[in-house]
Amino acid sequence: MAIIIFVLVLWYGGLFFQSFFLHRYAAHQVFTMSKTTERIMFVLTWIFQGSSYLSAYGYGIMHRMHHAYTDTEQDPHSPSHDPNLFAMMWKTKTIYQDINKERIAVDQRFTKDVPQWKSFDNFASSRFSRLLWITAYVMFFVLFVTAWWQWLLLPVTFLMAPIHGVIINWFGHIYGYVNFKMKNTSKNLFRFDFLMMGEGYHNNHHKHASRANFGFKWYEIDITYLIIKVMNALGIIQLKNIK
Template sequence: MTIIIFVLVLWYGGLFFQSFFLHRYAAHQVFTMSKTMERITFILTWIFQGASYLSAYGYGIMHRMHHAYTDTEKDPHSPSHDANLFAMMWKTKTIYQDINKQRIEVDQRFTKDVPQWKGFDQFASSRFSRLLWITGYVLFFALFATAWWQWLLLPLTFLMAPVHGVIINWFGHIYGYVNFKMKNTSKNLFRFDFLMMGEGYHNNHHKHASRANFGVKWYEIDMTYLVIKVLNSIGVIKLKRA
């Protein structure tokens, strides 16, 4: 039971900071926060994403490119132009690394006001940091695993962020339903997004990219947005729009 709880904490903790900080703050800036709070959130993102930590700068720019070029050859991740999900994720990884290491020229419209903490990102994205987290996960499993099958969950702890990306960027453009007919393949994966904390309302998000709440229908409950509302009400962040 301990292992299941641990994996769930990593799943939903990492997912929350990906959605809250990297996606809605870094890429779309639907709310503001103080510089101190921003730095704290950088650290919390590293703690919960661990071995699969993603830079707010690289993620924010790449996601803006995804919205600008959805389902075209310039899209960093599109099932329409990649043979399979592994090919798509390898392409995504390459573009993400090229952005972070400034190996490609990026249009200024994609970089404007994207948060960056170079020194911390260099550490959090380093092999040392990733190996440190992987070692910690292995030791945790060695201490608390009570059945052989629980070890099958270990690779998931190493690859949480890429798995989250595959679910939205691959399956969220192939399976599901649409509320809005658009010139792209974005879908809503679930009518109640219990798995992806609101990220699964992908069609809604492509229609209203600047909205903090990804849900549109009454039953489309966006769990990340509910947390955002609480943080806004107590003054930790300031919402620009709902």
């Protein structure tokens, strides 16, 4: 039971900070926060994403490019131009690293106001940090595994963020339903998104990228947005446009 709880905490914790901080804040800036709160969110993202930590800067820019170039050859991740999900993952990783390490020139429209904390990102993205988390995960499994099949979940803990990305960026452009007909393949994966905390309403999001709430139909409950509303009410963040 301890292993299942551990994996679920990493799954939903890492997913929340990817959706809340990297996606809705860094990439789309649907709300604002103080610099101190922003730094706290960087650290919490590192804690919950662990060995698969993603930089707000690299993710934010790459995701803006995805919206600008959806399903074209310039899209950083697209089932339309990658032969399989592993090829897409490798391409995404390469582009993300090139952006994050500033090895390639990026149009200023993609970099405007994207949060960046270079010194922290250098540490959180380092091999030392990733190996530290991997070691911690392995030790936890050694201490708490009670059945052989639980070891199959260990690789998931190592690659949590890429797995989240594949679910949305690969399957979210192949399977599901659409509320809005668009010139791209984006789809809503679930009618109630229990698995991806609202990220699965991908077609809705592509239609209204700056909307804080990814759900549109009454049954499309965006769990991340509900948390955002609470944080806004508490004054932790300030929503730009509550819908």
